[in-house]
Amino acid sequence: MFKKLTKQDIKGESQLKSSFSRNLKQELIAKYPSITADELEEVIPKKKPLSLVKCEDRLSLYTCDNQILFAQFYTDEYIPHLKFVHKFSRGCFKSLQVDKGAIKFILGGSDIMCPGITSKGGILPSDDVKVNDLVFVYAEGKESALCVGKLKMSGEDIKNQNKGIAVEVIHYLGDGLWNMKI
Amino acid sequence: MALVETLYCKICTFPVDFCDYNKKATKCKAWLEENHPAKYQELYSNKENEDVDEKTKKVEESLKKMELRQEKKDKKELEDQQNSKIIIKTIERTKRKRSIEIQGLEVFPLNLKKLSKKFSNKFATGCSIVDNKLVLQGDLADDIEIFINQLLKEEAGLDDIKVEKVVAKRKKTEEELAAEAAAAIANGTSTAKYVKGDENKKA
Numbered sequence: 149m150f151k152k153l154t155k156q157d158i159k160g161e162s163q164l165k166s167s168f169s170r171n172l173k174q175e176l177i178a179k180y181p182s183i184t185a186d187e188l189e190e191v192i193p194k195k196k197p198l199s200l201v202k203c204e205d206r207l208s209l210y211t212c213d214n215q216i217l218f219a220q221f222y223t224d225e226y227i228p229h230l231k232f233v234h235k236f237s238r239g240c241f242k243s244l245q246v247d248k249g250a251i252k253f254i255l256g257g258s259d260i261m262c263p264g265i266t267s268k269g270g271i272l273p274s275d276d277v278k279v280n281d282l283v284f285v286y287a288e289g290k291e292s293a294l295c296v297g298k299l300k301m302s303g304e305d306i307k308n309q310n311k312g313i314a315v316e317v318i319h320y321l322g323d324g325l326w327n328m329k330i
Numbered sequence: 331m332a333l334v335e336t337l338y339c340k341i342c343t344f345p346v347d348f349c350d351y352n353k354k355a356t357k358c359k360a361w362l363e364e365n366h367p368a369k370y371q372e373l374y375s376n377k378e379n380e381d382v383d384e385k386t387k388k389v390e391e392s393l394k395k396m397e398l399r400q401e402k403k404d405k406k407e408l409e410d411q412q413n414s415k416i417i418i419k420t421i422e423r424t425k426r427k428r429s430i431e432i433q434g435l436e437v438f439p440l441n442l443k444k445l446s447k448k449f450s451n452k453f454a455t456g457c458s459i460v461d462n463k464l465v466l467q468g469d470l471a472d473d474i475e476i477f478i479n480q481l482l483k484e485e486a487g488l489d490d491i492k493v494e495k496v497v498a499k500r501k502k503t504e505e506e507l508a509a510e511a512a513a514a515i516a517n518g519t520s521t522a523k524y525v526k527g528d529e530n531k532k533a
């Protein structure tokens with residue numbers, strides 16, 4: 149979704165109030181209960197104001213200290229930038245794992261097909277991950293998350309049907325959002 | 331719990347365990363070996379001794395090929411960009427109105443459509459795309475030159491791209507020539523006498 153995003157899309161930047169930052173942190177802790185307030189404070193310090201960078205096509209980027217933390221389409225949910233995701237351990241997120249073979253395709257901008265998850269190197273999402281939830285995708289033998297996407301099939305369906313798109317990829321290593329410098 | 335420290339590659343910007351999937355992998359490895367030898371050992375040393383199965387081998391081979399191809403393409407692109415030249419042409423439309431035409435932007439990694447929007451916003455003027463050229467209303471050649479140079483440096487890391495400015499003069503009409511001459515006479519800057527066709531007849 150961020151394949152073609154470039155600096156030319158930026159329309160303007162404005163500073164956000166500290167109350168926004170407070171609310172955001174509360175929201176994040178509610179959404180990712182394994183992330184502690186202290187950790188979050190380290191990533192989004194009180195002293196550093198958040199900025200809102202508005203882009204074309206109703207895209208908003210939330211930045212802190214010239215780092216993108218989240219992207220948001222219209223008023224939808226916050227999509228964490230992978231650099232943000234990498235700061236926290238894997239257990240903090242709803243996740244799944246793909247096999248080695250799938251990495252190449254994901255980094256080329258493809259969605260994730262079921263066989264990439266059901267094969268030997270893959271791990272299915274846990275049962276509490278529902279269809280249309282944001283999932284964080286890890287890969288066989290790698291430490292860091294390589295993409296963020298929307299789950300399109302339940303873990304059970306992925307296992308049983310084993311064909312079609314399991315995850316719609318939103319943001320991946322090397323896409324426009326990854327390469328964007330504010 | 332503390333935050334996770336991820337080591338990012340200076341060459342490809344990926345976390346270092348994903349360098350392999352990048353089109354610059356060879357350079358990445360050299361960088362990692364020099365700057366983070368321990369991590370390099372961890373990622374690449376035991377791999378060479380290990381028996382790799384057929385499938386992984388095939389994947390690795392195809393990645394290598396992709397890398398080579400990309401390198402060639404990048405090189406050619408860069409050459410093209412360095413050899414090319416951007417021309418900013420100022421066109422006189424009427425005596426006071428000017429428009430400018432920007433040529434030669436298509437070899438750079440810029441999206442003309444987005445750029446056109448950006449220009450019209452930034453310079454508060456009309457901007458359109460005509461056969462890969464950007465046409466702006468207004469006498470903006472100098473501003474555009476500065477802006478383009480800055481843009482290329484920021485977006486593509488390119489310095490010293492040739493930008494040439496030219497002015498295309500419009501042919502003056504009969505009336506304007508007459509008006510100019512009349513003004514010159516009135517100011518006393520010219521001694522030449524120019525009589526308009528009409529007045530000629532009366533006399």
Ligand SMILES: [Zn+2]
Pocket residue numbers: 339340341342343344346348349352355358359
């Ligand atoms: Zn690298």
